[in-house]
Amino acid sequence: MKFAIVYLLTSWVLLTNSVHAESLVLRVGYDDYCPYTCANGPQKGFVIDILNHILAPRGMKIEPVIASWPRIKSMAKKGSLDLILPVNQLETKELGIQRTQQSVGSSEAAYFVHKDSSWAFKGIESLKSQMIGTIQGYTYPAPLSTWLADPQHKKMQIILASDQGNQRQIKMLASARVSVVPSERLVFWYMAHTLSLAHNFKEAGVLEMPRDLAQFYIGVATKQQPLAQDLLKWLDQGLEDIKRNRKLDDILKIYGLGPS
Structure with a gap:
């Protein structure tokens, strides 16, 4: 080459x-x-x-x-x-x-949960009661990024490699291995429909994207x-x-x- x-x-x-x-x-x-x-x-x-x-x-x-x-x-x-x-x-x-x-493309993100979950995002501290599914190497906006980086919160996360990671975390959310997945909306719903799992989920809050992450x-x-x-x-x-x-x-x- x-x-x-x-x-x-x-x-x-x-x-x-x-x-x-x-x-x-x-x-x-x-x-x-x-x-x-x-x-x-x-x-x-x-x-x-x-x-x-x-x-x-x-x-x-x-x-x-x-x-x-x-x-x-x-x-x-x-x-x-x-x-x-x-x-x-x-x-x-x-x-x-x-x-x-x-x-x-423009990026919009949300917190996704199982359809039967009663949890809703009410500020960053509301994540403390949840098991979060994240992707290694992905850029999450503040204050979520700061919260995820805190060593005290590592035990509340399951971090997946990005090769097949998006599909895996959707399957884990469907089976209740994780309870919250912060994700880009288009990617989550597209992959969930592809896996025939979209009917299992709902959005539980908006994940605000700053300008340097939104495009x-x-x-x-x-x-x-x-x-x-x-x-x-x-x-x-x-x-x-x-x-x-x-x-x-x-x-x-x-x-x-x-x-x-």
Whole structure:
């Protein structure tokens, strides 16, 4: 892959003008965060579909690198990935990487419980009576993040690796192994429906997301700056175009999302 990049770094003008050039394969890192990015099944995730729609006309392909989120972030920080997705603003600062200006989604989160539970979120201290299911390496907003990091609260958590972690914690909530799951709403409900378990759950409170966590972007992690700058330009142009021409609606419909 590196020899192709070295060769193509001298050919950006050709690529920009859509003149014939060798195909560039980009290493794209993500975890199982369906429907944004899906590790299993026929669908790859709507962010991957968006990415392919933008890159394919330029003769570029992606090489998926699917692993736990902590490992994906570590690879991005080292520059062994070209792209990482979806990422929020706080994560791009943490990793020291650039991101698109155009977002690929808005994040809303909630506290999920079993439908028979009488618990409701009434401030952070109300979590003390619960067993919380969390995902290793995920960024939770304050004050929840501070509460989870407190050593006194570790015994009240079951922390799962992010590879299949979202599906596992949904199954654990259904079987009462955990009593509360703080999660991104779209991911939770999509996976719960996929597992045919959605009828078991309800939302027990809103998990407020600050601005630096509320939007998802495509992170550009490559250390090759000519490539990084072109990718940022192409991706932002492509995202703007598919939102304007409503191609995004067509992609989202595949996942049962977007306007009806």
